[in-house]
Amino acid sequence: xxxxxxxxxxxxxxxxxxPSTATAAVKVVIVGGFGVGKTTMVGSVSEIRPLTTEETMxxxxxxxxxxxxxxxxxxxxxxxxxxxxxxxxQLILYLFGTPGQERFWFLWNxxxxxxxxxxxxxxxxxxxxxxxxxGRLEERGVPFVVAVNTFPDAPHxxxxxxxxxxxxxxxxxxxNCDARQRASSRDVLMTLMHYLHTLAAQxx
Amino acid sequence: MKHQPRRERxxxxxxxxxxxxPFSEPVPEPGSEKGDPERLYVITGGPxxxxxxxxxxxxxxxxxxxxxxxxxxxxAAILRLCRAPLSVAEISAYLRLPxxxxxxxxxxxxxxxxxxxxxxxxxxVLPDRSLLEAVMHGLQRL
Ligand SMILES: Nc1nc2c(ncn2[C@@H]2O[C@H](COP(=O)(O)OP(=O)(O)OP(=O)(O)O)[C@@H](O)[C@H]2O)c(=O)[nH]1
Ligand SMILES: [Mg+2]
Numbered sequence: 343x344x345x346x347x348x349x350x351x352x353x354x355x356x357x358x359x360x361p362s363t364a365t366a367a368v369k370v371v372i373v374g375g376f377g378v379g380k381t382t383m384v385g386s387v388s389e390i391r392p393l394t395t396e397e398t399m400x401x402x403x404x405x406x407x408x409x410x411x412x413x414x415x416x417x418x419x420x421x422x423x424x425x426x427x428x429x430x431x432q433l434i435l436y437l438f439g440t441p442g443q444e445r446f447w448f449l450w451n452x453x454x455x456x457x458x459x460x461x462x463x464x465x466x467x468x469x470x471x472x473x474x475x476x477g478r479l480e481e482r483g484v485p486f487v488v489a490v491n492t493f494p495d496a497p498h499x500x501x502x503x504x505x506x507x508x509x510x511x512x513x514x515x516x517x518n519c520d521a522r523q524r525a526s527s528r529d530v531l532m533t534l535m536h537y538l539h540t541l542a543a544q545x546x
Numbered sequence: 547m548k549h550q551p552r553r554e555r556x557x558x559x560x561x562x563x564x565x566x567x568p569f570s571e572p573v574p575e576p577g578s579e580k581g582d583p584e585r586l587y588v589i590t591g592g593p594x595x596x597x598x599x600x601x602x603x604x605x606x607x608x609x610x611x612x613x614x615x616x617x618x619x620x621x622a623a624i625l626r627l628c629r630a631p632l633s634v635a636e637i638s639a640y641l642r643l644p645x646x647x648x649x650x651x652x653x654x655x656x657x658x659x660x661x662x663x664x665x666x667x668x669x670x671v672l673p674d675r676s677l678l679e680a681v682m683h684g685l686q687r688l
Pocket of ligand 1: 374375376377378379380381382383439440441491492493494519520521522
């Protein structure tokens with residue numbers, strides 16, 4: 343990319359420029375297995391067209407500490423979609439949708455730990471693709487809610503059966519959603535905030 | 547209902563050592579490599595691998611000055627983008643540069659006071675209820 347000309351770099355659209363007061367940010371992470379609707383959810387609630395940030399992971403050779411050999415290692419680029427909601431003139435909520443290979447994102451110390459909480463999207467046709475990520479969130483003590491994305495051809499299961507299959511305690515909220523609908527995705531985020539509020543009240 | 551597989555709880559893995567910042571690379575524990583292939587990956591990092599400022603994806607950055615002819619083109623691009631506050635993630639997206647490359651560029655700009663940054667509000671041990679109420683209020687208006 344040519345960084346010399348300002349024309350080559352497209353910044354935010356005029357309507358997306360934040361006010362100078364917008365200096366406080368919080369983040370929420372949207373996780374779930376392959377193709378469950380994470381990108382769709384980020385896009386449906388974001389006030390900006392979703393953007394993509396990426397990171398390069400290198401396959402490290404254990405016990406070898408020789409940076410000159412980095413070229414020979416397998417580098418993997420992982421990309422993550424994100425969107426933004428202005429909560430107030432000061433406060434901005436960022437939403438990150440981790441793509442397919444979540445395991446990489448758990449290497450990113452702070453991505454989950456710094457988040458207020460997480461939304462786990464599940465597809466009832468393939469519940470098992472979300473097992474791994476739920477385990478990782480539990481291990482790290484990241485509070486989360488589960489949103490069951492309602493695909494038209496998905497079999498209907500009672501919520502309690504899904505809770506049993508996911509082995510979730512009663513207090514973890516589970517809601518149905520349609521990730522394509524802004525109001526529905528917004529309600530999922532609202533459920534997460536209510537849950538975090540309850541947890542905060544319990545600990546206070 | 548069709549037979550659903552049931553999630554099996556995993557055994558708790560040891561947490562990363564306390565104080566490991568956002569960019570500390572995971573240190574593989576001896577013998578832990580086998581069952582946990584992702585521990586074989588590390589974030590590649592910026593060009594130098596030197597010390598980088600502790601920047602989060604949602605650390606907000608704002609320029610303190612307009613680009614002078616002496617800064618690198620990439621850094622000038624950041625200064626132009628950050629006339630209004632912008633998160634590190636957005637800078638990475640607009641410049642199409644990996645996150646760790648952006649943090650390394652920002653480290654220099656912060657050291658020379660060409661930009662200011664504001665750390666995000668992270669989930670605390672005791673979450674701030676008024677913050678959560680503000681978020682709920684904002685979402686309600688969406
Ligand atoms: N009917 C229906 N379709 C949906 C819903 N959410 C997502 N889809 C569709 O499902 C497909 C996958 O959605 P994505 O948002 O790309 O899923 P993802 O989780 O980001 O996928 P990966 O990033 O590849 O893991 C797309 O074709 C969406 O249009 C939903 O709530 N209802
Ligand atoms: Mg996606």
